Each structure stands twice: as structure tokens, then as C-alpha cells.
Amino acid sequence: MKKHIAKNAIIALLLFAGISSLLSLVCATTPELPSGETVGQWVWLGKAALFSSGCLLIASFLQLFGKACKEDALGFPYFYAYVAWSLVFIGAVEAVWGLCQLYGFSVSGHSRYALTGSFF
Numbered sequence: 001m002k003k004h005i006a007k008n009a010i011i012a013l014l015l016f017a018g019i020s021s022l023l024s025l026v027c028a029t030t031p032e033l034p035s036g037e038t039v040g041q042w043v044w045l046g047k048a049a050l051f052s053s054g055c056l057l058i059a060s061f062l063q064l065f066g067k068a069c070k071e072d073a074l075g076f077p078y079f080y081a082y083v084a085w086s087l088v089f090i091g092a093v094e095a096v097w098g099l100c101q102l103y104g105f106s107v108s109g110h111s112r113y114a115l116t117g118s119f120f
């Protein structure tokens with residue numbers, strides 16, 4: 001029973017990490033590139049897509065082993081919860097980043113706006 005709980009926790013963490021890596025694209029900044037240049041975000045998206053697909057494959061294989069029915073194995077019943085918590089996590093990161101810019105602990109990415117988060 002304890003092995004089953006540990007396997008489900010590992011699957012949940014893998015799916016959460018995969019979704020969070022894709023959503024963390026907004027946090028990818030390249031200050032050495034000029035403003036408006038998005039090549040750094042494209043590189044980050046490529047790396048995040050590889051990491052996310054690896055996490056999904058490992059989670060699928062872990063789900064596949066130990067199931068009697070193969071249709072049950074690849075159905076992730078709480079996938080919506082992983083997406084929702086990933087959005088909450090990335091939103092919290094953006095909020096902290098914005099507050100740091102607002103209070104002067106971090107610089108804004110735009111000269112006209114004091115609060116930009118990671119979007120400029």
C-alpha cells in the first residue's frame with residue numbers, strides 16, 4: 001500500500017513539474033538581448049517542451065506498470081488539478097516578482113512602468 005502511495009506521489013510531481021515548466025515561459029528573461037527580442041523565450045520553450053515530454057513519458061510508464069487495464073493506465077484522473085495548481089504557482093511567482101519591482105528590490109523591464117513582472 002505504501003508503494004502505491006509513493007508511486008502516485010511521484011506521478012503527481014512529474015506532471016506538476018512538466019506543466020509548470022511549460023507555463024514558466026513568462027519567467028524566461030534574457031537581459032543581454034535588446035528589448036523586444038524573443039529568441040531567448042523560444043530557446044526556453046524548446047527546453048521546457050523536452051523536459052515536459054520527458055516528465056509525461058516517465059509518468060505514463062509509471063502509470064502503465066501495475067495496472068490491469070491499459071485504458072486505465074494512461075488516463076490521468078486529476079490532470080485538471082495539476083494544471084490549476086501550476087497556474088496558481090506561476091501566478092504567485094509573477095506576483096512576488098511584481099512586488100519586488102514595486103518596492104525597488106528588482107528593476108522593471110520598461111522605463112515607463114514601475115511594475116512589469118517578467119513581461120518586459
